[in-house]
Amino acid sequence: MFLSTTINGVDAKGRVSVPADFRAVVGGGAFDGIIVWPSFDGTYLEGGGQALLERYQSLIEDMDPYDDARIAFERAIFGAARPLSFDANGRVTLPRDFIDHAGLDGKATFVGLGSRFEIWSPDVYEAHKANAQSFARDNKRALKLGPRPGGAS
Amino acid sequence: MFLSTTINGVDAKGRVSVPADFRAVVGGGAFDGIIVWPSFDGTYLEGGGQALLERYQSLIEDMDPYDDARIAFERAIFGAARPLSFDANGRVTLPRDFIDHAGLDGKATFVGLGSRFEIWSPDVYEAHKANAQSFARDNKRALKLGPRPGGAS
DNA sequence: TTGTTTCCCATCTGATCCCATGTTATCCCA
DNA sequence: TGGGATAACATGGGATCAGATGGGAAACAA
Numbered sequence: 227m228f229l230s231t232t233i234n235g236v237d238a239k240g241r242v243s244v245p246a247d248f249r250a251v252v253g254g255g256a257f258d259g260i261i262v263w264p265s266f267d268g269t270y271l272e273g274g275g276q277a278l279l280e281r282y283q284s285l286i287e288d289m290d291p292y293d294d295a296r297i298a299f300e301r302a303i304f305g306a307a308r309p310l311s312f313d314a315n316g317r318v319t320l321p322r323d324f325i326d327h328a329g330l331d332g333k334a335t336f337v338g339l340g341s342r343f344e345i346w347s348p349d350v351y352e353a354h355k356a357n358a359q360s361f362a363r364d365n366k367r368a369l370k371l372g373p374r375p376g377g378a379s
Numbered sequence: 380m381f382l383s384t385t386i387n388g389v390d391a392k393g394r395v396s397v398p399a400d401f402r403a404v405v406g407g408g409a410f411d412g413i414i415v416w417p418s419f420d421g422t423y424l425e426g427g428g429q430a431l432l433e434r435y436q437s438l439i440e441d442m443d444p445y446d447d448a449r450i451a452f453e454r455a456i457f458g459a460a461r462p463l464s465f466d467a468n469g470r471v472t473l474p475r476d477f478i479d480h481a482g483l484d485g486k487a488t489f490v491g492l493g494s495r496f497e498i499w500s501p502d503v504y505e506a507h508k509a510n511a512q513s514f515a516r517d518n519k520r521a522l523k524l525g526p527r528p529g530g531a532s
Numbered sequence: 533t534t535g536t537t538t539c540c541c542a543t544c545t546g547a548t549c550c551c552a553t554g555t556t557a558t559c560c561c562a
Numbered sequence: 563t564g565g566g567a568t569a570a571c572a573t574g575g576g577a578t579c580a581g582a583t584g585g586g587a588a589a590c591a592a
Contacts, residue, residue, distance in 0.1 A: 227432065229414070230461040235583065239537085243582050247462070267445065314540070315582075338460075339453040340436050355454065359419040362455035365448050366420065369438060388573070392547090396572050466549070468572075538589070549578070559568075 227251065228274075228338030233348050236334050240320045241313075245336050248343060249316050251275060259311035260318060262345070264327040266302040269350060271320075271328050274342040279307065281341075380404065381427075381491030386501055389487050393473045394466075398489050401496060402469050404428065412464035412471060415498070417480040419455045422503060424473075424481050427495035432460065 232245040244260060252260055252275030262273035282303060289296040310318035320330070328334070328347055335346040346354070385398040397413060405413055405428035415426035435456060442449035463471035473483070481487070481500055488499045499507070 227436065227457070229432075229457055231458050237584070241583090246581060313538075317582085319537080337454060337458040340439065340457045355458070358451040358454040358458075361447065361451035362419050365451065368448055369435070369452060390574070392574095394573085399571065464548095467551095470572085472547070534592085536589105536591075538587105540587080541585090543582105543584085545580105545582080547578105547580080549576105551576090552574085554571105554573075556571075557568105558570085560566090562563100562565090 227340050228343040229340075230338050231351075232336045233333055234336065236320065236325065236330050236332055240322065240325055241317045242320060242334050243315070243317045244312065246316065248336065248338065249312065252277075257309060257311070259309055261307050261309050262318075262320070262324065263303055263307035264324060265344070266298075269327060269329055269347070271324055271345040272342060273345065276309075278342050279304075380493050381496040382493075383491050385489045386486055387489065389473065389478065389483050389485055393475065393478055394470045395473060395487050396468070396470045397465065399469065401489060401491065402465065405430075410462060410464070412462055414460050414462050415471075415473070415477065416456060416460035417477060418497070419459075422480060422482055422500075424477055424498040425495060426498060429462075431495055432457075 228248055228251055230245075230247065232247075234243045234245065236242045248260070252258075255276045257276045260273050260275060261279050262271050264270075265272050282299070286296055286299055289299075308321060308324075310320070312318060320334075328345060329350060330345075330347050333348045335348045335351045337344045337346060337351065381401055381404055383398075383400065385400075387396045387398065389395045401413070405411075408429050410429045413426050414429060414432050415424050417423075418425050435452075439449055439452055439456075442452075461474060461477075463473070465471060473487075481498060482503060483498075483500050486501050488501045488504045490497045490499060490504065
């Protein structure tokens, strides 16, 4: 699971260290790196491991071939996604247009969201975090822990 | 189950011994440690074992992918949660911002709540405990016993 | 060549590991 | 039932290592 929030530096070459925890999550697969695309929903990047994209693909294949949502998904995610492989130190190089889309300026905030993660400009993220927290507080009753599946703790 | 209340010291490095009872609860899983995040509801920390986070994840994954509430929960919980693994003596190191959020100053109160636990600054907790007790007294009729899932307990 | 990208090496900081020690609870036996 | 021995738990400090970051050389493309 991708967890926690980390701020890492983006150098002049567009290189950024992927948090070691995140590298551990995607490790083991055939492709040694992450897959990233610009969010179609805001000024940030979304990403995950190869497994995430494969899950998306199987979701999409269940949709109707000419479903508008399917076409949008295909273009917005698969069309825009780029595989970024790790260098020897666990860094990736972000393409220039990704940096521009997210407004990254020397720093990048990695936000773990369980099965995927997001990359933000730190100040932009701070503003959104406050919203997310108050929204979560107002809606916390929606998060009910039902009966435990297994039974054990 | 996480039970009872314990006060342990937090040293200059942010290390704190997790009560042995609590360690026994999370023991046995793949990840040898606890997962902790700042409450979005107050000046304390929430935590549990890996199993707790997986339950939250399955709850969240039942929501629509781009539901606002889902994204808010993901950022407020997964984005804030950090896995803290035990050292050889059963301690974890709390990140600096967690210590600040809970206002911990040399001491931390672990409060067991069944499937999860909370970490408070001892004096802050004392003040809230009185409130919680009177609240429970006022609302005791809301505590209904449903049918037992497994059978015996 | 010229600019870009990839790879490699050096360095620094902070987290993790390891060992030593005090303290409390538990057990055993008289 | 009391006292001593023992083990489990909690705590402190120092050493070691992994992660993050910066710069430069080599390979590649235009």
